[in-house]
Amino acid sequence: MTNVLEKSEFPLSSIEFAENLDTQDKLSKFRQEFVIPLRRYVSGENAVTGLMPKRSRELINEELTTWGQKGVEGHWNHTYNRPWATIDELVKEPLANLVGAKPVEVTAMNTLTSNLHSMLVTFFRPTETRFKILIEKKAFPSDHYCVSSHLESRGIDPKIGLLTIAPREGEHTLRTEDIIDLINKDKEIAVVMLSGVQYYTGQLFEIEKITKAGHDAGCIVGWDLAHAVGNVRLFLHDWQVDFACWCSYKYLNSGAGGIAGLFIHEKYKNDQSRPRLAGWWGNDKENRFEMQPEFRPSEGASGYQLSNPSIFTTISLLGSLQVFEAAGIDNLRQKSILLTGYLEKLLVTELKQEFETDMIRILTPSDPQQRGCQLSLEFPENMMQVFSQLQARGVIVDERKPTVIRVSPTPLYNTFKDVYNFVMQLKQVMNIVYK
Amino acid sequence: MTNVLEKSEFPLSSIEFAENLDTQDKLSKFRQEFVIPLRRYVSGENAVTGLMPKRSRELINEELTTWGQKGVEGHWNHTYNRPWATIDELVKEPLANLVGAKPVEVTAMNTLTSNLHSMLVTFFRPTETRFKILIEKKAFPSDHYCVSSHLESRGIDPKIGLLTIAPREGEHTLRTEDIIDLINKDKEIAVVMLSGVQYYTGQLFEIEKITKAGHDAGCIVGWDLAHAVGNVRLFLHDWQVDFACWCSYKYLNSGAGGIAGLFIHEKYKNDQSRPRLAGWWGNDKENRFEMQPEFRPSEGASGYQLSNPSIFTTISLLGSLQVFEAAGIDNLRQKSILLTGYLEKLLVTELKQEFETDMIRILTPSDPQQRGCQLSLEFPENMMQVFSQLQARGVIVDERKPTVIRVSPTPLYNTFKDVYNFVMQLKQVMNIVYK
Ligand SMILES: Cc1ncc(COP(=O)(O)O)c(C=O)c1O
Numbered sequence A, B: 001m002t003n004v005l006e007k008s009e010f011p012l013s014s015i016e017f018a019e020n021l022d023t024q025d026k027l028s029k030f031r032q033e034f035v036i037p038l039r040r041y042v043s044g045e046n047a048v049t050g051l052m053p054k055r056s057r058e059l060i061n062e063e064l065t066t067w068g069q070k071g072v073e074g075h076w077n078h079t080y081n082r083p084w085a086t087i088d089e090l091v092k093e094p095l096a097n098l099v100g101a102k103p104v105e106v107t108a109m110n111t112l113t114s115n116l117h118s119m120l121v122t123f124f125r126p127t128e129t130r131f132k133i134l135i136e137k138k139a140f141p142s143d144h145y146c147v148s149s150h151l152e153s154r155g156i157d158p159k160i161g162l163l164t165i166a167p168r169e170g171e172h173t174l175r176t177e178d179i180i181d182l183i184n185k186d187k188e189i190a191v192v193m194l195s196g197v198q199y200y201t202g203q204l205f206e207i208e209k210i211t212k213a214g215h216d217a218g219c220i221v222g223w224d225l226a227h228a229v230g231n232v233r234l235f236l237h238d239w240q241v242d243f244a245c246w247c248s249y250k251y252l253n254s255g256a257g258g259i260a261g262l263f264i265h266e267k268y269k270n271d272q273s274r275p276r277l278a279g280w281w282g283n284d285k286e287n288r289f290e291m292q293p294e295f296r297p298s299e300g301a302s303g304y305q306l307s308n309p310s311i312f313t314t315i316s317l318l319g320s321l322q323v324f325e326a327a328g329i330d331n332l333r334q335k336s337i338l339l340t341g342y343l344e345k346l347l348v349t350e351l352k353q354e355f356e357t358d359m360i361r362i363l364t365p366s367d368p369q370q371r372g373c374q375l376s377l378e379f380p381e382n383m384m385q386v387f388s389q390l391q392a393r394g395v396i397v398d399e400r401k402p403t404v405i406r407v408s409p410t411p412l413y414n415t416f417k418d419v420y421n422f423v424m425q426l427k428q429v430m431n432i433v434y435k
């Protein structure tokens, strides 16, 4: 990877350097699969809401056509052969491929926070001696609210049941060893629930190691993969992850508020010893419509579905997943490492002085194995001014108060030239803001 | 109402009778607001999935346009001035109007079964002496699964905690007095959770009376309004209902798997004494994006939202609600009573002999105050043959095994002539099936 960045015939800071990488990029054609907003550089969308796949727009319109032509019959007689009664089946395999799972282990359902609650109902079984849930101190607020409120609903005071872990004094990211130490030390932890990629710092956690440590210590280990899915390689099955949840509107480009995803390890596929929040859509398809009062769950993750899924959110996700399937997550990750590596290298080269004087810092680990595509740039002063100036120039990045701007070039539709332009704009902006 | 049916200048069984009613129908223009599938009579769609409002199709396409033009910026800078960050605000008022509530009491979120679970977390607070949930014996299966699994998740055996009520021997519908008797007798009931309109029989329960009886007996009273919302008049606020949940894909025509609705009475609007499943979208809008680890709920129903809502499902619902607002639920209910009254009268007239020989029966109460638009027709024998023959003739009704066909002419888009045609087709079909 670094090889490619080092052996170019053009100087790193030249536009030709970027253009040359774009020419060599075998994935560049996938940019055409998306609607790219006019007159601007895209560099931070996907950490919030990814761009629209043309395929998703098309598929949504096909659902509208079917609804209009068939009405209720769309459930079993669909204009495009995707009957609504089984529409959720279509996304299982591509989702499984994306997270390194078997189809029986995954499903699309509900929303992220709501799925986290469902999973806690099933996997958080507090006892007298084990009653804590471990999350990051800087977890995304919804995860905080989720876990605190969930504990309260079980009659456990979050002051007692909520355990958080923070980076060491003066550090921004968590050390795996510190997480594992805590898991080993605190014997009251029932569930470890961390994020795969940290939304604020962009750190990619060592999911396999931490999961193993959790298991060795007798804990259940679940993951919030909001910023990891579609961004990094995941092998949830092999890593023996117990459960994982994610949303699909960030790197999976399914549109704001899109349908979320759920992974439950195969080892639980017929486990009926644990309680679950059940609904008719989790009932075995074979007799789902027979209206029996006894619940007979589908195998695996599908058995946790509650309601018939939205055709619009499911099909929009399918459109995006088809692009992922065509590009291949391995290829994407490879390009992503190069793209973000280039971003980092160009930043530290072009803003050498600014980095030396701590006007800007990168919070994200520099090891590509410890991050996804996102770099979190910290501006200890006047971050919002930098952000506004960038925005005024049509550079779309994402601000996280108080001090961070997230840049997340995505291998599906960002070019090396996008990255080049971003860095050059940032340089100009910093000159103005900090002049 | 019966007046109109009685004083026509045309004989009841003539097509002119129907045509005359259509001519007088002030709501007939709303049919144009929907895409009506070609070459068939529509009479039972909306008990499953209502037809597509043209407005919903348009609004969904506007969201696609915005997504394409703005990308992530759609959250605050929307092509059609409906920023995604507050898109759920748009449906609160029309939803409130529809269910007889204040805007603070309602929100659109998640899905029906999932919202029922949320509400049980909040309102089912079992004690040593009160630990039962009362539902109908013939409740929709998802409600069965929901309540049973919910009880299990609290460590309560459904054999002990699930209480069901069935109609008297030989009767099809529940008597209000029997429900109230049971509520008064069994002091262990914590929550009464019935459906507003019964999905199988079409019975409209006496929500106000039952709610009052429940309260007098010290219970919480919640309602599954899947088949009631958009079908009958509701006054959830005045009736002092504690909570209610509904889906939006039946009478609300928002498309299969559409976003569900939630009502929580104003008296709980600042109640933080009860636990809830929380998420960031339930946090006060004022500081939702400040990423504070402490949850500060929005007032009322919005405080129970978990996740950022889907733009597609929300906007599709908005399109439909705009049609309801234009037509007026009072006018719609008035027409509905006439439409279903006509259906009933024509059926018993045209199929006099079949009714007398019990080849067909109406399970739904004949009192318009005890039903919505749906009539549940029971065919003790060969129901599926009747259904298939109807389907072959392009008559869309809905079968519920073992013996029921649901017919639910809707005042928004069905005509009196639709009803006429349905009855005439049914007559022919019965002649064939039972010859
Ligand atoms: C009365 C009733 N309750 C619950 C449900 C389940 O709905 P959902 O799949 O939206 O959770 C239905 C669906 O038809 C229903 O008719």
Ligand SMILES: Cc1ncc(COP(=O)(O)O)c(C=O)c1O
Pocket: A111, A112, A113, A114, A140, A142, A143, A195, A199, A224, A226, A227, A247, B279, B280, B281, B306, B307, B308
């Ligand atoms: C890491 C993480 N967890 C949870 C959430 C909440 O997502 P939702 O609103 O889909 O529940 C987000 C949303 O941005 C997130 O980034």
